[in-house]
Amino acid sequence: MRGRFGAITIILTCAAVVPIVDLALPESLRISEAVRGVFLYAILALGLNVVSGYAGLLNLGIAAFMAIGAYAFAILTCEIYPFQVGFWPGILLTLPIGALAGFVLGAPTLRLRGDYLAIVTLGFGEIVQDLLKNLDTVTKGTQGINPLPSPSFGGEAWTASDEYKWYYLLLAVLVIVVLFVRNLERSRLGRAWFSIRQDELASRSMGIRVERVKMLAFSTGAAIAALAGGLSASVLSSTGEPSNYDFQVSILALCIVIVGGIGGIAGVLVGALVMVGLNSIVLVKAAAALAALGIGGQGNVLLSPNNWKYLIFGLALVLAVRLKPDGLLPPRIERSMR
């Protein structure tokens, strides 16, 4: 079995030199802050890829697990709650909490057929958002929980001006997640996932415990998504409002996986670069450029690049499924297993 280890290494190495190039550029052209968003979404999408890519279970509520991670991290670390466990324990605890949430949702629902499961996960995403909004004595409702602690290595805690430290921390976590899922997909469990995706009935006959294996995929994906949530809350020093984890986020993660190439790690990284790059680099810079030229703004709905977001996500999904069903950088593993 050969993955696309070369491609993965090249992408991650390029990511590592971005800040160095960035410092040489004028302020308006710098992108390293946006690239941090790419890392967070790449982690989220790698979680989704475990569920939807490896095990073939469409999850339309991955943002809910991100929200659970973010709020778990916030409640464990924020100074207004009694726990205050600090950054590192807080971030590490998002993993078991996310896995537990995945287990709670997955236990009763994983027997459902594919499209029903997709709708249940979508409903779960809406319910989590509503709960976070309505249980405002605990979650602070639409204000979100803040401030949240930053990491430190012995010395003083980082501030917002330490943006390159943040950058490399997120990159390091991304590398760890990539190594983790890469080992996972080559393990016995990973092969079981590929097998149930191809043919559930045949896998069952071969002795794979389908329910258990699906559950592990669901929980693993949820744990990784929760990690992404905890990190993003820490970067912003706030959970933000519950609608920051809405259906749009789940769909962006799905776009990343489908456009990049479902089931492959390199594909997901490329997908994150393309989709998040489009979302938070190209559209933002285009808006800034239009504003500098004095067009756009309030008058015409078509001239504000932000208003094209839904259209771009939608077209990306429709065209990807139609023209490149395997994505931009399809996984190689599958082929060698045929």
Added chain:
Amino acid sequence: MQPHEVFLQQLITGLSNGMIIALIALGYTMVYGIIELINFAHGDVFMLGAFLALTLLGVLGMEAWSPTWRIGGVAIMLVGSALFCGGLNWTLDRVAYRSLRRASKLSLLVSAIGCSFICTNLGLFWGGVPMEVFAGGVAAAAPKDFPQLIPQTNLLGASAIRITPADIAVVVVTVPLMIGLVFLVNRTRMGRAMRAVAQDATAAALMGIPVDRVIGITFFIGGALGGFASVVYALYNNTIGFQMGYRAGMDAFTAAVVGGIGSLPGAVLGGLTIGLVRAMSDQYLETQWTNTIVFGMLVMILIFRPSGLLGTTRREKV
């Protein structure tokens, strides 16, 4: 208002909204019945229908019409939106779904989600059209007021319980459509072809049924029902927005599942159930929990009774 009057009022509101939800749910259930696709874009097709109705209203200046003429105006909007939504739904099938008939069901669903997002965005652009009915199109994303073409006066006079001409209009439009649909599916040649394709597309094709055309017509009819529903919804609720398709779609899909997806009477029953649950939850619990309750219901029904109230269990094909 006395407690029992409050209850009766919520009953009326719930049933009226339930009829509208049922009409949308029929579109989901027909498409699911025939190609097992959750047509995610259906709610957004419904939303665009409401925007077309408001555009027609503005272009023809219906607000200035006399009450009798306004009934004709409503008829124009109903026909216009139905044709438009039917055509749009047919087009989505032709462009985005037909080539995926042999692909996995999940790619089909992903394509439908993509269509839903595209339609949502078109609704946003539509709201920015510089017309008076869209408040000049300045705030494209803001909800739009839909004029009260049908008066909301109380037909029961001074009674505390209100039944308005709008409530009556909901019934007058939805009930004949539902009866007509049941007749079409159960008593006509086309209906028989639809049921044949739903049961076994390959066998139907071998029997000489033009499968793709039948599926296309199913999409058209489902979309047209959504178009009718959009006009009734707009007249009843008097406000429309580009994001209303997602909520309405989720309610209607839940209704279709509650009733048993694939079953026409089930969709109607489910729609009424959801309408009532929403109205009662708004009244007796807090409004902010209503969506949680509806989604919770959806999850519970899918887990414990996936075939719904009136549905039949179907084994997944290998």
